[in-house]
Amino acid sequence: MTTRSPLAAPPRPAATAHRPPQGGDTYRELREAIVSGRFQPNQRLVEAELTKLFGAGRTSIRSALTRLDQEGLVTREQNRGARVRLISDREAIETEQVRIVLERFLARSAAERITSGDLAALEDTAQAMRERVQQGDAIGYSELNARFHQRIWKTADHLVASMVLASLKSQSIRFQYRTMLRPGRAEESMREHEAILVALRARDGDACDAAMADHLRHVVDTLRWAIETQHREPAWSAH
Amino acid sequence: MTTRSPLAAPPRPAATAHRPPQGGDTYRELREAIVSGRFQPNQRLVEAELTKLFGAGRTSIRSALTRLDQEGLVTREQNRGARVRLISDREAIETEQVRIVLERFLARSAAERITSGDLAALEDTAQAMRERVQQGDAIGYSELNARFHQRIWKTADHLVASMVLASLKSQSIRFQYRTMLRPGRAEESMREHEAILVALRARDGDACDAAMADHLRHVVDTLRWAIETQHREPAWSAH
DNA sequence: TGGTGGACGATTGTCGACAATCCTAGCCAC
DNA sequence: GTGGCTAGGATTGTCGACAATCGTCCACCA
Numbered sequence: 001m002t003t004r005s006p007l008a009a010p011p012r013p014a015a016t017a018h019r020p021p022q023g024g025d026t027y028r029e030l031r032e033a034i035v036s037g038r039f040q041p042n043q044r045l046v047e048a049e050l051t052k053l054f055g056a057g058r059t060s061i062r063s064a065l066t067r068l069d070q071e072g073l074v075t076r077e078q079n080r081g082a083r084v085r086l087i088s089d090r091e092a093i094e095t096e097q098v099r100i101v102l103e104r105f106l107a108r109s110a111a112e113r114i115t116s117g118d119l120a121a122l123e124d125t126a127q128a129m130r131e132r133v134q135q136g137d138a139i140g141y142s143e144l145n146a147r148f149h150q151r152i153w154k155t156a157d158h159l160v161a162s163m164v165l166a167s168l169k170s171q172s173i174r175f176q177y178r179t180m181l182r183p184g185r186a187e188e189s190m191r192e193h194e195a196i197l198v199a200l201r202a203r204d205g206d207a208c209d210a211a212m213a214d215h216l217r218h219v220v221d222t223l224r225w226a227i228e229t230q231h232r233e234p235a236w237s238a239h
Numbered sequence: 240m241t242t243r244s245p246l247a248a249p250p251r252p253a254a255t256a257h258r259p260p261q262g263g264d265t266y267r268e269l270r271e272a273i274v275s276g277r278f279q280p281n282q283r284l285v286e287a288e289l290t291k292l293f294g295a296g297r298t299s300i301r302s303a304l305t306r307l308d309q310e311g312l313v314t315r316e317q318n319r320g321a322r323v324r325l326i327s328d329r330e331a332i333e334t335e336q337v338r339i340v341l342e343r344f345l346a347r348s349a350a351e352r353i354t355s356g357d358l359a360a361l362e363d364t365a366q367a368m369r370e371r372v373q374q375g376d377a378i379g380y381s382e383l384n385a386r387f388h389q390r391i392w393k394t395a396d397h398l399v400a401s402m403v404l405a406s407l408k409s410q411s412i413r414f415q416y417r418t419m420l421r422p423g424r425a426e427e428s429m430r431e432h433e434a435i436l437v438a439l440r441a442r443d444g445d446a447c448d449a450a451m452a453d454h455l456r457h458v459v460d461t462l463r464w465a466i467e468t469q470h471r472e473p474a475w476s477a478h
Numbered sequence: 479t480g481g482t483g484g485a486c487g488a489t490t491g492t493c494g495a496c497a498a499t500c501c502t503a504g505c506c507a508c
Numbered sequence: 509g510t511g512g513c514t515a516g517g518a519t520t521g522t523c524g525a526c527a528a529t530c531g532t533c534c535a536c537c538a
Contacts (some may be wrong), residue, residue, distance in 0.1 A: 070309035
């Protein structure tokens with residue numbers, strides 16, 4: 001629980017010999033605060049307050065906000081400030097649907113051009129995932145899961161698709177952990193990944209496409225479940 | 240009306256006195272200047288010069304630049320300014336490939352839920368396209384072509400996919416007109432659109448997916464041709 | 479009592495100035 | 509002549525202050 005800013009924020013990072021407080025830094029911090037849930041959806045982001053929180057000038061905050069706006073993490077209205085963007089249930093589902101078509105595309109490409117080195121790296125990741133499942137470590141599994149998919153992207157070697165997927169990911173990250181809480185989901189997910197791995201080993205594009213589609217269909221189902229349970233017990237109420 | 244600060248400045252931004260020079264406006268202008276090709280790829284964008292060109296303060300320029308950076312139209316390096324992003328041949332192809340998988344997805348959805356009103360609007364657009372083809376009006380056809388596709392997006396009613404596609408479009412727009420210059424391409428394109436229309440009328444998702452895939456495959460082929468010819472006679476040399 | 483208009487506080491949008499950084503050109507030693 | 513080093517110009521990053529705008533509250537009047 002790295003509580004980095006002890007509230008009062010270092011007002012004068014003066015001794016800045018060793019750390020150039022470049023503007024892109026406040027962007028990362030603010031972004032992290034949003035995706036980690038420290039700022040709740042729909043919460044107002046007043047520039048003056050962020051100034052104090054992050055110990056940066058209003059200019060940097062403002063720049064970060066426009067970036068996050070373009071990225072879809074916050075919304076801004078003319079002369080009325082910014083707030084953390086609330087992603088509707090429908091939009092979460094749609095995001096996942098787009099992810100499906102792109103990941104299928106990348107899975108197919110990856111299967112057709114995978115090298116032995118790529119395959120070895122994937123096997124390693126899969127092995128680590130199996131261990132996390134046995135240990136019941138949902139968080140660790142979730143992170144390795146993301147790595148598994150990213151390795152496939154890298155194998156497919158398709159920059160544009162990877163970029164688009166990465167930008168989509170940041171929006172749905174809020175549900176990421178919640179989905180793994182579904183009983184038995186981790187084991188199921190692991191089996192689906194094994195099927196993908198089989199198709200990759202065989203360098204079978206069609207099979208890999210199908211396996212990935214099957215996997216992501218279950219992901220969407222689980223996402224629907226997560227949205228349901230969230231509505232039943234709104235641990236974090238907006239507003 | 241509200242000519243704000245007469246002071247030092249506006250000896251020549253005069254031409255526009257009637258509109259409130261809101262910041263988002265300079266963003267649109269700058270963006271237009273880039274996609275229209277008035278600024279060539281790789282050209283440096285010095286903030287002070289843009290200030291004079293658009294009659295806006297450096298703050299507005301700067302904000303516009305960060306937006307365009309996030310959007311992928313310009314690149315910025317730390318302390319080294321911004322330049323118009325040069326989209327490599329490979330990236331142009333990849334962008335089109337991503338467009339293919341997304342448009343196929345939307346075409347399928349559209350076929351499954353199209354209403355008679357949607358269909359009528361599409362028929363109108365198609366009719367206008369036929370006329371442009373007969374007149375040999377490549378520019379007009381190209382614009383209607385874009386409209387045709389956007390109507391399909393609207394029918395599919397999938398916000399996320401439409402947004403992603405729109406953001407991709409801005410990057411490949413530079414080739415848009417060039418591709419229509421290929422002899423016989425307009426007629427070929429028209430036939431492909433007719434096939435899509437047939438599938439939509441029949442509300443056949445599979446057929447619509449296939450027709451769209453066929454169409455976009457040819458688009459990629461034409462794009463490859465456009466890149467080839469561009470290399471042969473580089474009308475606009477970078478640098 | 480209910481509605482209307484103006485004033486005030488809060489917040490955002492914009493500008494000019496200053497500090498930090500990078501690039502280039504010229505100088506000097508070898 | 510070559511290589512490194514320093515000074516200067518050019519350009520970007522950041523800060524503080526001011527103007528513009530929005531929302532709200534309250535007095536005032538029919």
